[in-house]
Amino acid sequence: AQKVTQAQTEISVVEKEDVTLDCVYETRDTTYYLFWYKQPPSGELVFLIRRNSFDEQNEISGRYSWNFQKSTSSFNFTITASQVVDSAVYFCALSRNSGGGADGLTFGKGTHLIIQP
């Protein structure tokens, strides 16, 4: 069975601090995709990144970076120099079966990130 664990229910930091959101996954598939989504208070999920299981390169996009480690089944997300606008709930997700996500995603329970001014 697939599972995504986001052990941090809530994180609160002061603006400009760096923060890392953890994601650990379980799957028996050899090919799979991992995702991060942001859910601001409005409720809509905003896509941040997609990574396939063959690509373990870390990725950086502005203040955001992602560390994918297959050996520990982790796909962690770091925000550098956090800003108040980063406050949201962040979800990690895993593609179901070998469909690459075409048959839905398995989500973690999310991490509520609070950036205090």
Add this chain to the structure above:
Amino acid sequence: DGGITQSPKYLFRKEGQNVTLSCEQNLNHDAMYWYRQDPGQGLRLIYYSQIVNDFQKGDIAEGYSVSREKKESFPLTVTSAQKNPTAFYLCASSSALGGKTQYFGPGTRLLVL
């Protein structure tokens, strides 16, 4: 603008009533999905459809029904058999190309009177 629309934003259901949530996309995506989100929880898959006139049950399909008569539309009906329907419902779509990243609509919040 291309995107996914869901209506209504808020929906109230009386006991024993069926209600239908609308989801429309103009992204020309083949696949569409319905998820349910409860407070403090992640999203759980209700139904998905990879092609017109075909759909599959997700993890929590009981008490729900869907149809996919058009590529652009994937309405979700919450039936009276769903005993705990109060939740936030999110619709998503993805292309068969582009690695199947799912893009989400703004959601519908369903409340029981």
